[in-house]
Amino acid sequence: MTSSLPVTDALTDAEIRGIRADFPILQTEVNGHPLVYLDSGATAQRPLAVLxxxxxxxxxxxxxxxxxxxxxxxxxxxxxxxxxxxxxxxxxxxxxxxxxxxxxxxxxxxxxxxxxxxxxxxxxxxxxxxxxxxxxxxxxxxxxxxxxxxxxxxxxxxxxxxxxxxxxxxxxxxxxxxxxxxxxxxxxxxxxxxxxxxxxxxxxxxxxxxxxxxxxxxxxxxxxxxxxxxxxxxxxxxxxxxxxxxxxxxxxxxxxxxxxxxxxxxxxxxxxxxxxxxxxxxxxxxxxxxxxxxxxxxxxxxxxxxxxxxxxxxxxGVGMPRIAAHEAHLGARLVDGLTAIDGVRVLGASIELSRVGLASFDIPGIHSHDVGQFLDDRGIAVRVGHHCAQPLHRRLGVTASTRASTYLYSTDDEIDAFLDGVAATIDFFGVRS
CATH class of the missing domain: 3.40.640.10 (Type I PLP-dependent aspartate aminotransferase-like (Major domain))
Structure with a gap:
């Protein structure tokens, strides 16, 4: 995958932990699990400084x-x-x-x-x-x-x-x-x-x-x-x-x-x-x-x-170049991790362009709403549907998709939890090829 983004240092684990401490909602639980918020492409969370x-x-x-x-x-x-x-x-x-x-x-x-x-x-x-x-x-x-x-x-x-x-x-x-x-x-x-x-x-x-x-x-x-x-x-x-x-x-x-x-x-x-x-x-x-x-x-x-x-x-204060580098890393992990799961189609995975920390995917045989509900049971928040982009979905031959989107406060561990959840979804619905 080619990149046109400037080379810069991504955020360190310690910096991300410090950032996450500024977002009270990220410390909460959903359905008995720590919240994994991967819907920032729809609405980002707000730090205490903004509130x-x-x-x-x-x-x-x-x-x-x-x-x-x-x-x-x-x-x-x-x-x-x-x-x-x-x-x-x-x-x-x-x-x-x-x-x-x-x-x-x-x-x-x-x-x-x-x-x-x-x-x-x-x-x-x-x-x-x-x-x-x-x-x-x-x-x-x-x-x-x-x-x-x-x-x-x-x-x-x-x-x-x-x-x-x-x-x-x-x-x-x-x-x-x-x-x-x-x-x-x-x-x-x-x-x-x-x-x-x-x-x-x-x-x-x-x-x-x-x-x-x-x-x-x-x-x-x-x-x-x-x-x-x-x-x-x-x-x-x-x-x-x-x-x-x-x-x-x-x-x-x-x-x-x-x-x-x-x-x-x-x-x-x-x-x-x-x-x-x-x-x-x-x-x-x-x-x-x-x-x-x-x-x-x-x-x-x-x-x-x-x-x-x-x-x-x-x-x-965090630095936009460093945020971009962090998200480029997370975006690559999302695409690579999803692509490695048998039965998952990542939309646009083969496009040779730089990307932000966002990926959408389809699992033939499982509706995106069912994927989203299964992940939500594990405390993982994603977006499902056509994401107000029906012509794009129609061109790619799907009616809906599941989207995971990250931000400066997202972590590798959250990506791992998400990928484990997607794999478990396929096992639960029994559609793995």
């Missing part, structure tokens, strides 16, 4: 931001904007290029609806570059999470544009040769995932980005499964938009973010409208604030943003 920061904010500074003139509101606003700076710096963006959203799904919809509004004539001349109509094309891939597929389906339906999909090969890897043909002068935007939430592979997005920019198309990167696990720099990647979700990176639910290049955000018409995103309002029209506030209508997710900033500081 404490949000509680401290709520008990000492809780107030509406950007509104009140009193001391509490001013201090809350400062902390809220500091959180924006923290997250922006984490991904290599400028502060005014980072828009708070409820989650990554909302962030993608924000961009899609901005294109839709521009196509309806909103935004004036500055928004013309986002206008779509018949003859224009949107390109995404066959491996996308539904959140990075359905908004583009709907945008195509509203505007008359055509949606093109980069296919996968039989192993599940992106057909980059097809991408070069599908991305043409008719393409207005390319939406692609950085890391597959099913396969765990780190896609060679640089090639797709370069092709998109060659023909003048914009690029939206789904970084939900990369930002928590890899060092990323949106400026270095040269993406136009990127989205991420706080609850996958040690932060709370209900908070996500959109990165957009400043000149694009300045030209985009807003998606959600109402209070807090305006300068002047009459009964017939409104003028909007510059970004990022232009896209932050209504009361914001203040304590969640503050807690997410604490999560970013925690990740920075």
């Amino acid at each position: 404490d920061v949000e509680r401290e904010f709520l008990t000492t500074l809780n107030s509406a931001v950007h509104r009140g003139a009193h001391t509490l509101a001013a201090e809350a606003t400062e902390v809220f904007e500091d959180a924006r700076s923290t997250l922006a710096g984490f991904i290599g963006a400028d502060d005014d290029e980072l828009v708070w959203t409820s989650n990554a799904t909302e962030a993608i919809n924000l961009v899609a609806y901005a294109f839709s509004n521009a196509s309806a004539g909103r935004g004036g001349a500055a928004a013309e570059r986002f206008r779509l109509g018949e003859g224009d094309e949107i390109v995404t891939t066959e491996m996308e999470h539904h959140a990075n597929l359905i908004p583009w389906q709907e945008l195509a339906a509203r505007t008359g544009a055509t949606l093109r999909v980069i296919p996968l090969d039989d192993d599940g890897a992106l057909r980059l040769d097809e991408a070069a043909h599908l991305i043409t002068e008719r393409t207005k935007i390319v939406a692609i995932t950085h890391v597959s939430n099913v396969l765990g592979v780190i896609n060679p997005v640089e090639q797709v980005i370069a092709r998109a920019h060659e023909v003048g198309a914009l690029v939206l990167l789904d970084a939900c499964q990369s930002a928590p696990h890899l060092p990323i720099d949106v400026k270095q990647l040269e993406v136009d938009f990127a989205v991420l979700s706080g609850h996958k990176m040690l932060g709370p639910t209900g908070i996500g973010a959109l990165y957009g290049r400043r000149e694009l955000l300045e030209a985009m018409p807003p998606f959600l409208t109402g209070g807090s995103m305006i300068t002047t309002v009459t009964t017939t029209e409104a003028e909007y604030l510059p970004p990022p506030q232009r896209f932050e209508a209504g009361t914001q997710r203040v304590s969640q943003a503050v807690a997410l900033a604490a999560a970013i500081r925690y990740l920075d």
